Amino acid sequence: PPGTSGTTALQRLPGAIIIGVRKGGTRALLEMLNLHPDVEVAKTEIHYFNADENFRKGLDWYRAQMPLTLPDQLTVEKTPGYFTAPPAPKRIWAMNPAMKLLLIVRDPAERLVSDYTQVLHNRIQQNKPYQPLEDLLLSQGHINPNYKALQRSFYYQHLARWLELFPREQIHIVDGEALIQNPFPELQKAETFLELAPQIKPDNFYFNVTKGFYCMLSAGHDKCLDESKGRPHAPLSNIAFQKLCRYLRVPNQIFFRMVGHRFNWC
Numbered sequence: 001p002p003g004t005s006g007t008t009a010l011q012r013l014p015g016a017i018i019i020g021v022r023k024g025g026t027r028a029l030l031e032m033l034n035l036h037p038d039v040e041v042a043k044t045e046i047h048y049f050n051a052d053e054n055f056r057k058g059l060d061w062y063r064a065q066m067p068l069t070l071p072d073q074l075t076v077e078k079t080p081g082y083f084t085a086p087p088a089p090k091r092i093w094a095m096n097p098a099m100k101l102l103l104i105v106r107d108p109a110e111r112l113v114s115d116y117t118q119v120l121h122n123r124i125q126q127n128k129p130y131q132p133l134e135d136l137l138l139s140q141g142h143i144n145p146n147y148k149a150l151q152r153s154f155y156y157q158h159l160a161r162w163l164e165l166f167p168r169e170q171i172h173i174v175d176g177e178a179l180i181q182n183p184f185p186e187l188q189k190a191e192t193f194l195e196l197a198p199q200i201k202p203d204n205f206y207f208n209v210t211k212g213f214y215c216m217l218s219a220g221h222d223k224c225l226d227e228s229k230g231r232p233h234a235p236l237s238n239i240a241f242q243k244l245c246r247y248l249r250v251p252n253q254i255f256f257r258m259v260g261h262r263f264n265w266c
Ligand code: A3P
Pocket: 021, 022, 023, 024, 025, 026, 027, 028, 080, 114, 179, 180, 213, 214, 215, 225, 228, 229, 230, 231
């Protein structure tokens, strides 16, 4: 009815999407953005633009996965699988060429070990065996370029597909290591990018000594990410890690040039 639309809670398409990187800190970024009163987030990963079986369900299905929002609120979803999925950029562009994209990056060597550790934990839960990381990463002592988790760490290759469609200014890059060290400055930058009023405050965060990470405080609620976030990494020999770092040097340089920023990666 007329006059009530300003207060009607509806499910709306996102105005911003966290597209990756897998194990970059995507959950932390989403939950921290959710501290903002004008932001509502999809609680689970939607996997719409990367998974054909979901994409076939259409835009009404996608919208139905979103939280209720008021007209002036921003909906945000995160699916780290989008970043590396070849059809995702064109599908998002087709839905909304003005979509704001957030990409949280992390040292791609650390990311790979974290990625392996996640898969290992999933296998353990399913009572399935899994090879040691070194067996997947190295073949006859050399880096195996076919290892999927390594390919996901070639950030420039994936970013190039997004930049074919989206202008650089429409992709905000969050420094995942900086977010771990001190979340507030990264959240301030994200607020600016998202054109949100500065509402997130330094005292929304406190360092939890037991967790070893920052946790969130808001309206008397205390929230840390679950134990799958910030867990010990699977072992990898120093020699193998150094080979990985050396292998990633050139891909990292290309990425730095592409984004116009250098990161302190191995
Ligand atoms: P590790 O588990 O390798 O340490 P994602 O949510 O994309 O899967 O990313 C998980 C990573 O988020 C974790 O990787 C962790 O380092 C990082 N992270 C960043 N801020 C965090 C926080 N405040 N609490 C827990 N993990 C955090």
